[in-house]
Amino acid sequence: MKKLTILLLLSITARSFGQVTFQFIPELYGRNIAGLLNCRIINGSGKRTGSLMLTVTERKNGTVLVLKTANFNLYPGVNSLPAAVIRSSALEFYNNPIAVIIKQGSNFPVGDYEYCFTMNYTGTSAPSEDCFTYNLMPFAELHLIEPFDNDTLCDKRPTLTWQPLIPTLHGTSYQVVLSEIKTGQNAVEALNYNLPLINQAFLTSPMLTYPPIAPQLEDGKTYVWQVTAYIGQTILNRSETWEFKEECNEKKKAPPLPDDGYRDIGDLTKGNYYIAVGAIRFAIINPYKAANFKYEIESLSKQGKKIKGLPKIKMETGKNKIMIDLADTDAFLDGDSYLMKLWMPDGSTKNLRFIYKD
Numbered sequence: 001m002k003k004l005t006i007l008l009l010l011s012i013t014a015r016s017f018g019q020v021t022f023q024f025i026p027e028l029y030g031r032n033i034a035g036l037l038n039c040r041i042i043n044g045s046g047k048r049t050g051s052l053m054l055t056v057t058e059r060k061n062g063t064v065l066v067l068k069t070a071n072f073n074l075y076p077g078v079n080s081l082p083a084a085v086i087r088s089s090a091l092e093f094y095n096n097p098i099a100v101i102i103k104q105g106s107n108f109p110v111g112d113y114e115y116c117f118t119m120n121y122t123g124t125s126a127p128s129e130d131c132f133t134y135n136l137m138p139f140a141e142l143h144l145i146e147p148f149d150n151d152t153l154c155d156k157r158p159t160l161t162w163q164p165l166i167p168t169l170h171g172t173s174y175q176v177v178l179s180e181i182k183t184g185q186n187a188v189e190a191l192n193y194n195l196p197l198i199n200q201a202f203l204t205s206p207m208l209t210y211p212p213i214a215p216q217l218e219d220g221k222t223y224v225w226q227v228t229a230y231i232g233q234t235i236l237n238r239s240e241t242w243e244f245k246e247e248c249n250e251k252k253k254a255p256p257l258p259d260d261g262y263r264d265i266g267d268l269t270k271g272n273y274y275i276a277v278g279a280i281r282f283a284i285i286n287p288y289k290a291a292n293f294k295y296e297i298e299s300l301s302k303q304g305k306k307i308k309g310l311p312k313i314k315m316e317t318g319k320n321k322i323m324i325d326l327a328d329t330d331a332f333l334d335g336d337s338y339l340m341k342l343w344m345p346d347g348s349t350k351n352l353r354f355i356y357k358d
Helices: 002-017 083-087 097-105 187-193
Strands: 020-023 040-043 048-058 062-068 072-074 077-080 090-093 111-121 128-136 144-146 151-153 160-162 173-181 198-203 222-231 234-238 242-246 274-277 279-286 291-293 295-299 313-315 318-325 337-343 349-357
Touching (some): 313 318
Antiparallel strands (some): 020 040, 062 090, 111 128, 222 242, 295 337, 337 349
């Protein structure tokens, strides 16, 4: 009986030490071809030799691609794929619309993906396999909020604000760079070549109070700033560059409204984020008879919570300029992100993502 117990314990120990597992972050590395082999293989036994096969499938389209590596050594502990193995890996695309898009641009479009890793060993060892799933949504443009582009302000230490990265990934940090634009320079040159007044990293919220140790802004000078979102060493998104002038000798200019008046609804729903200052304004053509405009709004910052008590909107035949007053309800919070779903007159739907500002 004692011998049998010892044999069982040895068997359990052998299986636990012989286990091979994979570490892969699809939110970060499952967005393009270059990131697919950023996985780690944890080997709980001795040295092995084998090859890795990665199969990517999309729920509606099926298998998208298969990536295979040459043989490489797998050592005890945590292993990353050797650079030579990554460079020599073979890639096979399948015949479906998603695969065609990825083959042309290397980036994965919106979809419900599964990433399956299979380690095949030389000899008689059974292969090791693990799969990861991710509903991939594109990152929204990383928009700056204040100071406004081409604004003139009289504030030697302004607070810098921008919209958060959406969708939000755990571990996301922001870096803010602010530089002076000198005579003869454009904004990009100023950021690349001038010593920045602010170069602040590891920010976890979309706001930076002007650092007390940074030199204050000087009257009559023009500045440029930019924000980068990243995780670790990987850049997730980068904002455009905005300029502003520090001028206290003149009356401060009123900042332009970011809603741009009544723009066509089709322009607003092409992926760029809309800044709703108290209200949403858009123009729409209704070729049909007058009817109530159907829409709903949910909070992206509050995990899809539906907004209640929205105003009813009447849509007339022909061209309509529609304003949805958001300030009339207490449901909207300054700086939060929202998604509005609209039912068009022809029965189709459109989505508009926006940031609410008081």
